[in-house]
Amino acid sequence: MSTRPANLNPTPSALKTILVVEDEVLIRLAIAEYLRECGYKVHEATHAAEAVAVLESPEVSVDIVFSDVVMPGEMDGFGLARWVRANRPGVEVILTSTVDRSAEVAGMLCEAGPLMKKPYEPQNVVERIKQLLAKAGRA
Amino acid sequence: MNAAKITPLRPPTALSVLVVEDDVLTRCAIADELRSDGYRVLEASSVADAVAILGTVPVHLVFVDLHVPGPRDGLRVARFAQDLHLPPRIILTSGKVRPEDLPEAAEFGPFVVKPYLITRVLDLIRTTLDPAGN
Numbered sequence: 001m002s003t004r005p006a007n008l009n010p011t012p013s014a015l016k017t018i019l020v021v022e023d024e025v026l027i028r029l030a031i032a033e034y035l036r037e038c039g040y041k042v043h044e045a046t047h048a049a050e051a052v053a054v055l056e057s058p059e060v061s062v063d064i065v066f067s068d069v070v071m072p073g074e075m076d077g078f079g080l081a082r083w084v085r086a087n088r089p090g091v092e093v094i095l096t097s098t099v100d101r102s103a104e105v106a107g108m109l110c111e112a113g114p115l116m117k118k119p120y121e122p123q124n125v126v127e128r129i130k131q132l133l134a135k136a137g138r139a
Numbered sequence: 140m141n142a143a144k145i146t147p148l149r150p151p152t153a154l155s156v157l158v159v160e161d162d163v164l165t166r167c168a169i170a171d172e173l174r175s176d177g178y179r180v181l182e183a184s185s186v187a188d189a190v191a192i193l194g195t196v197p198v199h200l201v202f203v204d205l206h207v208p209g210p211r212d213g214l215r216v217a218r219f220a221q222d223l224h225l226p227p228r229i230i231l232t233s234g235k236v237r238p239e240d241l242p243e244a245a246e247f248g249p250f251v252v253k254p255y256l257i258t259r260v261l262d263l264i265r266t267t268l269d270p271a272g273n
Contacts, residue, residue: 059164
């Protein structure tokens with residue numbers, strides 16, 4: 001018997017690709033595997049520079065970037081969101097951060113896009129992805 | 140995260156491969172091909188990430204670049220893997236040294252010199268995990 005959440009499309013989008021950007025390896029592994037179980041193709045990046053390399057690659061097509069805000073390196077999640085908006089305007093971005101960090105950076109949210117508070121439920125991440133894909137007409 | 144709510148799309152007996160590679164596009168390419176082949180693929184870009192995964196998730200094979208960032212680089216990952224209760228198979232790779240330059244590498248398993256063809260790496264992983272070809 002399937003225990004997949006009832007609101008998940010059984011094959012939501014074999015061709016939809018999510019880029020997960022998260023420096024905490026076990027968190028990245030968990031959410032990336034969950035998204036794969038839900039039928040998405042998932043690429044993993046450990047920080048923003050890796051994410052940019054993936055997004056710039058002609059071999060890779062990405063529909064949604066799901067990124068932590070706080071990451072090592074020169075560019076954080078907000079910087080990555082700005083880069084995506086400037087260079088890959090068709091790609092949607094979902095940012096995630098801890099509650100205290102969310103409050104701290106609340107003023108930047110309008111510019112950067114939706115933000116999910118950590119810890120997040122993976123089902124909610126999928127719901128947000130589906131909403132963004134539907135909004136973009138790519139569901 | 141509630142793993143009990145997840146219905147795996149891959150076979151429940153899928154073999155797991157840990158790819159330890161700091162070049163994200165190389166890692167993506169290898170990981171994609173392995174997933175297409177039915178493997179569960181775990182990705183690490185550093186020694187610390189690889190050790191964290193090996194200490195948490197059962198892994199059947201580690202494909203590790205010798206020059207990932209971290210103290211004592213990929214050999215440390217190989218040694219950590221080798222010392223696990225159920226040690227995975229190990230395949231080393233490098234674009235900077237050749238196997239003859241690093242004799243201690245021979246104790247771990249096959250050595251793939253970069254640049255490599257992904258199809259050949261996949262063949263090597265298949266045969267390393269299943270020498271009988273079943």
